[in-house]
Structures are given as C-alpha cells and as structure tokens.
Amino acid sequence: MIIMNTLIIFGAKYLFLVGLAFFVVYFFRLPKEQRKTAFIFSLIDLPAVYLASLIAGYFYNNPRPFVSEHITPLISHAADNGFPSDHTLLVAALASILYYYNRALGFIVFGVALLIGVSRVFAGIHHWIDLIGSFAIAIVVTAIVYQLSKKRLFV
Numbered sequence: 115m116i117i118m119n120t121l122i123i124f125g126a127k128y129l130f131l132v133g134l135a136f137f138v139v140y141f142f143r144l145p146k147e148q149r150k151t152a153f154i155f156s157l158i159d160l161p162a163v164y165l166a167s168l169i170a171g172y173f174y175n176n177p178r179p180f181v182s183e184h185i186t187p188l189i190s191h192a193a194d195n196g197f198p199s200d201h202t203l204l205v206a207a208l209a210s211i212l213y214y215y216n217r218a219l220g221f222i223v224f225g226v227a228l229l230i231g232v233s234r235v236f237a238g239i240h241h242w243i244d245l246i247g248s249f250a251i252a253i254v255v256t257a258i259v260y261q262l263s264k265k266r267l268f269v
Contacts, residue, residue, distance in 0.1 A: 123188050125233025126201070133205035133226040137212060140219055148215070156211055159259045163207040166255045167198050170247060179238050187238035198247035199240045202231040206249050210256035224249075 144152055176197035180187040205227035213220030231245035 126237040202248040206252035
C-alpha cells in the first residue's frame with residue numbers, strides 16, 4: 115500500500131514534468147522555421163486553453179472529493195473548485211499541440227496526461243469529470259486555434 119500511495123503521489127504532483135520534458139525536447143529538436151511556428155502556436159494556444167478552463171470553472175463548480183465525500187486526500191490541497199484539473203489540463207494541452215506536429219508523440223503525452231489525471235483522482239483531489247473536462251477543453255481549444263491559425267497565420 116505504501117508503494118502504491120507513493121506512485122499515486124508522484125503521478126499527481128510531479129508527473130506533469132515528464133509531459134513538459136517531452137514537449138520541450140521535441141520543440142528544440144524541430145528545424146528552426148518549424149520551431150518558430152510551434153512557438154507561436156503554443157504562445158496562442160496555451161493561454162487560450164487556460165482562459166477556457168477559467169471560464170468553464172466559473173460555470174461549473176465541482177467540490178473536490180475530500181470536501182464532498184469527506185475523505186482524507188493523499189496530498190494536501192486547497193478546498194477550491196476541482197474543475198478542471200490544472201495538472202491534467204496543462205499536459206493535455208501540450209499533447210494537443212504535439213499531436214499536430216507528431217501524432218505518435220502526441221498520443222504518448224496524452225497517455226502521460228491520463229496517468230496524471232488518474233493519479234489525482236486516486237489521490238482524492240479530483241473527480242473523473244474534472245479529467246474529462248481537462249481533456250475536452252485542451253483538445254477543443256487547440257483544434258480551434260489550429261484551424262484559425264492554419265487559415266490565417268502560420269501552421
């Protein structure tokens with residue numbers, strides 16, 4: 115049980131760094147011109163995803179499991195709105211961007227995002243709907259930004 119809890123805590127708190135590392139390494143291995151377009155795409159997409167998550171969180175309040183179900187979480191956390199999961203959202207957004215440049219790597223990073231989300235659910239700080247919301251926001255917003263940028267900007 116101690117090993118399982120340690121893995122859950124690691125996944126919930128630190129695994130996002132693995133998704134970020136995949137993104138950064140891939141980004142710096144791109145040819146210069148493609149790196150520029152990826153940078154601009156990310157510069158537009160990541161704030162758009164975050165803004166969309168703030169708006170979604172404003173309209174949908176989901177108390178965290180340790181508040182609503184009176185359980186003890188594995189990780190201490192503020193008793194604020196759990197929707198959407200920010201850790202999952204970040205890595206899902208990075209995976210969504212990567213998907214347009216390298217589908218295989220995008221799917222791998224989506225897998226990392228899923229592991230993060232599952233860890234956060236098992237840690238008692240998120241519900242499943244928080245993960246679904248994170249993935250939906252990241253994928254939909256990135257697709258919109260991609261389509262708009264493809265028509266007007268750079269991709």
